[in-house]
Each structure stands twice: as C-alpha cells, then as structure tokens.
Amino acid sequence: MKKIIALLLAVLMLVTLAACGGGGGEDGTTEPVTEDSTTEAPVAGEIHGIKLEEYAGMTGEDLVAKLVKDRAALTAEEYVAIIDTIEFAEIDDRCNFVENATDDALKLLKNEKATLPRVLDCAEAVLANESAKVRAYYYQQLNNHNFDESVSAYTPILTKILSEKESIAIYQALRFAARNFAEEKTFIDFVISLSDSTDANIRRVVPYAVQYIRTDDTEPLAQMMFKLIEDEDKDVRKEAVLYCYKLKDDRFVPVLKEILLDETQADLHVNAGDALCRMWYNYPAHDSHSEAAYEATMEYFKAAFEDTGLPSWQVVNKIALKGKTNFDKWFAEASYFDAEEVVEIMKNIFNNAGKDRLLREQCIKVVATFGDKADLEALQAGIDATEKEFDKNSLQDKLDSALAEKN
Numbered sequence: 001m002k003k004i005i006a007l008l009l010a011v012l013m014l015v016t017l018a019a020c021g022g023g024g025g026e027d028g029t030t031e032p033v034t035e036d037s038t039t040e041a042p043v044a045g046e047i048h049g050i051k052l053e054e055y056a057g058m059t060g061e062d063l064v065a066k067l068v069k070d071r072a073a074l075t076a077e078e079y080v081a082i083i084d085t086i087e088f089a090e091i092d093d094r095c096n097f098v099e100n101a102t103d104d105a106l107k108l109l110k111n112e113k114a115t116l117p118r119v120l121d122c123a124e125a126v127l128a129n130e131s132a133k134v135r136a137y138y139y140q141q142l143n144n145h146n147f148d149e150s151v152s153a154y155t156p157i158l159t160k161i162l163s164e165k166e167s168i169a170i171y172q173a174l175r176f177a178a179r180n181f182a183e184e185k186t187f188i189d190f191v192i193s194l195s196d197s198t199d200a201n202i203r204r205v206v207p208y209a210v211q212y213i214r215t216d217d218t219e220p221l222a223q224m225m226f227k228l229i230e231d232e233d234k235d236v237r238k239e240a241v242l243y244c245y246k247l248k249d250d251r252f253v254p255v256l257k258e259i260l261l262d263e264t265q266a267d268l269h270v271n272a273g274d275a276l277c278r279m280w281y282n283y284p285a286h287d288s289h290s291e292a293a294y295e296a297t298m299e300y301f302k303a304a305f306e307d308t309g310l311p312s313w314q315v316v317n318k319i320a321l322k323g324k325t326n327f328d329k330w331f332a333e334a335s336y337f338d339a340e341e342v343v344e345i346m347k348n349i350f351n352n353a354g355k356d357r358l359l360r361e362q363c364i365k366v367v368a369t370f371g372d373k374a375d376l377e378a379l380q381a382g383i384d385a386t387e388k389e390f391d392k393n394s395l396q397d398k399l400d401s402a403l404a405e406k407n
Helices: 002-012 051-056 060-067 076-088 101-111 118-125 132-143 155-163 167-181 183-194 200-210 220-229 234-247 250-261 264-279 292-302 313-319 327-333 339-350 357-370 371-377 379-386 388-406
Strands: none
Touching: 051 076, 060 076, 076 101, 076 118, 076 132, 118 132, 118 155, 132 155, 132 167, 155 167, 155 183, 167 183, 167 200, 183 220, 183 264, 200 220, 200 234, 220 234, 220 250, 234 250, 234 264, 250 264, 250 292, 264 292, 264 313, 292 313, 292 327, 292 339, 313 339, 313 357, 339 357, 357 371, 357 388, 371 388, 379 388
C-alpha cells in the first residue's frame, strides 16, 4: 500500500518533465549533453516511454534493456535517459534515495566496463531539469566522483546550487558542494542561511558542510554552530556537536563538557567526546593542542557515572592508539598531556568490575599504549573480580595479548 501511494503521488508530480536530465559516470570522450540533446517530448506519467507503475517493478537489467541499444557503445543521451528515471524512485524521510532500478542500472553498466560519459559533461542538461529529484541525484553522482580539473571552475553548478529551494536537492547538493566550494564566500553564506531552515534534514547537513569550509572569518560559523547544538532536533544536535571541533574554538569545550557530564544526554556522548578528543589528540594526524579540551576529557573519564556503560567505550577508543608519523612531534608540543594521569584513570575504570566489558577492553588498549608492563599487570585484579564468566575470559585474552606485545 505504501508503494502504491508513493507511486500515485509521483504521478501527480509529473505534469511536466524536462526532456533531458543528468547523470554521473566515469571519464570518457563523449561530447557534453546539452539541454536540447534529447528530442522526445515528455508524456505525463511517463519518462522515456516508461510508466511509473512499470518502473516500480523494474530491475537495473530491465532498465538498461529498455533504454540502451548497444551496451558497448552507450550514448550520452541513453546515459542521461537512465538518470532521468530517478524521478520515479522513492526518497526516505532523511532525503536519501531508497533502493531503485536507476542505481542498479548504473552499477550494472559500470560492472560491465561500459564507457560512461563524464558526469560534468551532463551538467547543462541536468541543471536545466525541472525535477528537484533528478538534480539531487546528479549532485549525488558528482559527490561520488573525483575530477582531474578543479570543480570550482564550473561556476554554473554553484550558481544552481545557491538557487535550490527543495529539500532533496539542497541536501544532496550540500554534500557535494561542501567539498568543492569550501572557500567560496557565496557558498559559506548560503550554508549559514540554511541553518534557519524549517526542515531538520537541511539543518542536519549544515554541520557536515562546516567541516570542509575554509575561511579566516569563523565567528559567523561559530555562532551558527552554538545555535545548532541547541537545536530541537536530536539529529541536528548530534551533527553540530560532532563537527564543532573543526572551528578550533575552545569556547565549545564547556558546552561539550556539560553534555558529557550529563547522563541524560548519553546519546550525545560519543559525538561530544569525539569532538573533544579531536581538539587535543586527533589521532592519527595529531595536529591539535587544546589544553582545555584535554582537561574536559579527563574530567569525563573520571566522572562517577551510575550508568555502567559510561564513560563511552567509543570515546576511550579515540585515544587508544598512537599515529605512526606525527605522534612524537605532537607529544613534544603537548605540554598538558600527562601519560601517567591517563593510565591511572584507565586503571581505575577497568578495576571497577561492574563497568561494561567493551569499555574495559578499551581501557586495556589505552594502558598498553601509554603505560608499561607493570601498569598492565595491575589490571589483573580487576579481571579476577569480574563475575560474568564470558566477560572475564574475554578481558583475560585481551590483557594476555597486550602483555605479550610488551615482552
């Protein structure tokens, strides 16, 4: 029933369709597809002779058989025709395309080593398409490819992105544009404006874009991220909490610490802890040095939580390893870092036999990374006090392995 309703709704959307759309592919030698490259007039409820109800039951093989005459000599028009059919695909409530025949058809052609047109050569046709879904799919294809030339040279793409109004197109466009127009002031201003969107999906992708933006004027971005951390939508908050570290602004530290010390916000602990650790440790790059973030992280690790799963094992994991190339340089510069303090905190957590097994396993890793053999041996008492047989055996195996590597 859900699919039938979705199909009927899609039919209503297809009153007018542009004759050509866009697509994505690998490098080739085909000529650019222009707005009038295809001449067949659209029919309401049909795309290139395919009806909505027909598409619903099609496989990728069916779609290729319907639209491609010679797979070994795929034309740009045929390729774009396949992309056009994404109009019939369903979208989930997070602005992502669900499994569909269009995706399957493109995967099939790529697996068969078909020569596909360059995704950028389809820009003119797709950007002129009236369907936000088709344009969104094109942005998604752009995001899935690397280009030899600078994409920033393709200003028509950015111009179109800045004019997008529909959520599906904005959501997919932002994921592509963030990686390619990160220094463009018009794009940065556009991102900031989207933080006021009434659509939570749009607000959710804004922090994702922030991680790529490069500008000396970070204050507007910081104020925006402070606002999104307090957003009414929990997924928006999660993204803002995670990516605020990119701004290298210690004003976020007390905000993140407050979240981490609040057990009622445990669903944000992984992202908040990740952000803090990136601000002072940032494995494996080791290129950050926030003393305030370090102190807040240690306070989190030392907190007396009632929840046996806190602090989160995923946060402890963020400091469990050393990078191979930059650690020594970072260590020499990070005067705030106290390896002995870290090891003692981990030992205290581990020797609380009531704590979660996954958390205690990460503690072993941290002690092995920053401590010595004697520090590891001090964990045996915690294992001996463990009541659950499975947990006890698992922890013993992990400790034995760590000790073996110290020998």
